Amino acid sequence: MTGFGRAVASEFVKLFSTRMWWLLLLILVGYVGLAAAGIALALTLAPEQSGMTIPPGALAAVVYSVATASGFVFPVILGAMSVTGEVRHRTLSTTFLATPHRAPVLAAKVVVAAVAGAGYGVAASLATVGLGALVLGSSGEPTALDESDTWAMIARMVLAMAIWAMLGVGLGVLVPSQVGSIVAILAFTQFVEPIVRTAAAFVEPLGGVAKFLPGAAGDALVGASFYTALGPSAQTLEWWQGGLVLAGYAVAFLVAGAATFWRRDVT
Amino acid sequence: MAAGETIVFDDMSKRFGAVHAVSDLTFTVEPGRVTGFLGPNGAGKSTSLRVLLGLVNPSTGTATIGGARYATLRDPVRRVGAALEATFHPGRSARAHLSSVAVAGGIPRARVGEVLELVGATPYADRRVGGYSLGMRQRLALATALLGDPGVLVLDEPINGLDPEGIRWIRGLLRSLAAEGRTVLLSSHLLSEVQQTVDDVVVIAGGRLRYTGPLAGLGTGPVTIVDAPDRPALAAALQGAGFALRVDAGDLVVDADPADVGRVAQAAGVALRELRQRSGGLEDEFLALVGQELPPPPPPGSTPIPGEAPR
Numbered sequence: 304m305t306g307f308g309r310a311v312a313s314e315f316v317k318l319f320s321t322r323m324w325w326l327l328l329l330i331l332v333g334y335v336g337l338a339a340a341g342i343a344l345a346l347t348l349a350p351e352q353s354g355m356t357i358p359p360g361a362l363a364a365v366v367y368s369v370a371t372a373s374g375f376v377f378p379v380i381l382g383a384m385s386v387t388g389e390v391r392h393r394t395l396s397t398t399f400l401a402t403p404h405r406a407p408v409l410a411a412k413v414v415v416a417a418v419a420g421a422g423y424g425v426a427a428s429l430a431t432v433g434l435g436a437l438v439l440g441s442s443g444e445p446t447a448l449d450e451s452d453t454w455a456m457i458a459r460m461v462l463a464m465a466i467w468a469m470l471g472v473g474l475g476v477l478v479p480s481q482v483g484s485i486v487a488i489l490a491f492t493q494f495v496e497p498i499v500r501t502a503a504a505f506v507e508p509l510g511g512v513a514k515f516l517p518g519a520a521g522d523a524l525v526g527a528s529f530y531t532a533l534g535p536s537a538q539t540l541e542w543w544q545g546g547l548v549l550a551g552y553a554v555a556f557l558v559a560g561a562a563t564f565w566r567r568d569v570t
Numbered sequence: 571m572a573a574g575e576t577i578v579f580d581d582m583s584k585r586f587g588a589v590h591a592v593s594d595l596t597f598t599v600e601p602g603r604v605t606g607f608l609g610p611n612g613a614g615k616s617t618s619l620r621v622l623l624g625l626v627n628p629s630t631g632t633a634t635i636g637g638a639r640y641a642t643l644r645d646p647v648r649r650v651g652a653a654l655e656a657t658f659h660p661g662r663s664a665r666a667h668l669s670s671v672a673v674a675g676g677i678p679r680a681r682v683g684e685v686l687e688l689v690g691a692t693p694y695a696d697r698r699v700g701g702y703s704l705g706m707r708q709r710l711a712l713a714t715a716l717l718g719d720p721g722v723l724v725l726d727e728p729i730n731g732l733d734p735e736g737i738r739w740i741r742g743l744l745r746s747l748a749a750e751g752r753t754v755l756l757s758s759h760l761l762s763e764v765q766q767t768v769d770d771v772v773v774i775a776g777g778r779l780r781y782t783g784p785l786a787g788l789g790t791g792p793v794t795i796v797d798a799p800d801r802p803a804l805a806a807a808l809q810g811a812g813f814a815l816r817v818d819a820g821d822l823v824v825d826a827d828p829a830d831v832g833r834v835a836q837a838a839g840v841a842l843r844e845l846r847q848r849s850g851g852l853e854d855e856f857l858a859l860v861g862q863e864l865p866p867p868p869p870p871g872s873t874p875i876p877g878e879a880p881r
Contacts, residue, residue, distance in 0.1 A: 309673060309674050309675070309676055310674055312673045313670050313673040316666065316669050316670040316673050317659075317662070320662045320666030320670065321659060321661040322661055323661070392657060392659045393657035394657060394659055396623075396625055396655065396657075397658075397667075397671060397714065399624070399625055400625070400646065401646070401647050401671050401674035401675045403624050403641040403642075403646055568626040569620065569625040569626065570586075
């Protein structure tokens with residue numbers, strides 16, 4: 304095996320030898336599954352009270368995409384912790400002693416995060432599509448499971464979760480403090496970006512900027528979310544543009560982190 | 571087993587901002603010997619070892635293993651085994667930790683069980699490290715260093731936290747590793763901790779080299795305390811034999827081996843009351859080298875520290 308292959312294999316051993324990966328996975332699946340079921344119930348039982356205008360035929364997509372719209376923060380945290388966990392527990396020395404070239408170590412973390420993120424995407428999709436379709440079906444709404452568009456969207460959700468995890472690694476190497484990075488992730492994704500995007504749905508000039516925010520780019524990649532349901536004025540990118548913008552954030556974070564923290568003395 | 575290799579520090583300096591952590595460090599560590607890297611806390615030992623292992627970039631100079639920088643070694647885990655802080659992810663078991671290093675270093679996984687056995691960590695190998703004592707973590711750190719069966723071992727304070735039985739065990743292990751031709755470099759802030767283990771010592775203080783060479787060369791040679799009922803006759807005989815002597819805290823101290831002192835006394839027909847080698851001669855010399863002294867006792871009648879019970 305090459306040095307890089309060994310580094311990837313070692314990162315997999317590290318990921319699967321602590322409880323974090325399955326704890327996060329468990330919370331993710333429970334959270335998005337219940338959220339999808341709840342939204343499906345709300346939209347089918349009392350659509351006029353939900354405050355959302357769902358385009359005809361898009362109901363199933365909005366329900367299923369809860370997997371990424373609400374769940375994307377989990378792969379980000381998983382990816383970030385592959386770096387910040389090593390900083391917090393002072394294990395970077397051990398890692399760099401076994402693999403003295405640091406760039407392959409970071410690349411290995413990105414690869415492992417992408418695979419794990421895709422796995423989270425599959426599990427989260429199973430939860431939202433499974434529970435969501437159950438509720439939609441029992442309410443007599445179309446589940447859209449026989450449409451190729453639905454399955455293409457699910458594939459894009461898996462891709463989005465993989466990119467989110469890689470972005471997380473970049474964030475971790477940019478903000479190596481474990482507490483700092485988690486605070487940054489939660490503050491930005493749960494507070495800053497939702498406010499800007501909600502405002503942008505009503506303030507025209509903001510929309511031009513807001514569509515390039517990471518969450519908006521991720522939703523554009525998937526192609527549906529509550530925000531697209533907020534109103535027709537919400538601007539979005541094409542799905543492939545959204546994917547490129549999101550990947551661009553990941554690359555920018557990784558390059559910036561690799562040039563700064565990752566090169567520093569490990570004392 | 572990989573062959574022992576020579577470690578060379580060549581005029582290595584490291585600054586952290588305005589702080590000169592290590593200055594102009596030059597010394598060599600030979601294979602087949604145990605070398606103690608000694609100095610008080612904050613002397614720059616850990617920084618030097620981290621430079622040697624490629625974790626810290628030197629400001630100037632080099633530190634090499636077998637003529638190469640650590641970062642350029644092809645299979646570093648097989649050539650150099652290092653134990654630095656004994657820090658691990660608390661949620662990971664010893665076995666999983668060793669597996670992650672073995673996989674990264676291209677070591678067969680079967681070796682994990684071997685090193686666990688070697689350091690006596692098998693009974694708790696599948697428990698999470700978070701519940702380990704410092705001594706257990708030190709053993710795991712040592713197991714990590716031994717994973718690749720390397721010819722060079724670099725150990726930062728490996729004895730710290732071990733119980734007396736563990737200390738005796740690690741001394742024997744390090745001696746046998748050196749006897750196999752490996753290079754063994756271990757740091758300590760206590761000479762007494764490694765005195766029975768090391769062949770050579772490197773002493774640093776304040777980031778500068780104070781001594782490098784055989785342990786025996788550190789002191790001024792053996793120091794003997796001797797006394798006789800007829801002390802003037804003993805002193806005369808010893809001075810006649812060319813020994814330097816002095817009175818230290820009421821003891822007659824001779825810079826010579828006890829056997830030689832006894833022989834002189836016998837030849838002079840002086841009956842002895844006391845004859846023993848003074849322990850701590852090296853320690854005195856070591857402390858003098860690193861310029862460390864005990865803080866002076868507080869003057870009598872001084873104010874007790876607030877909150878402290880009056881004596």
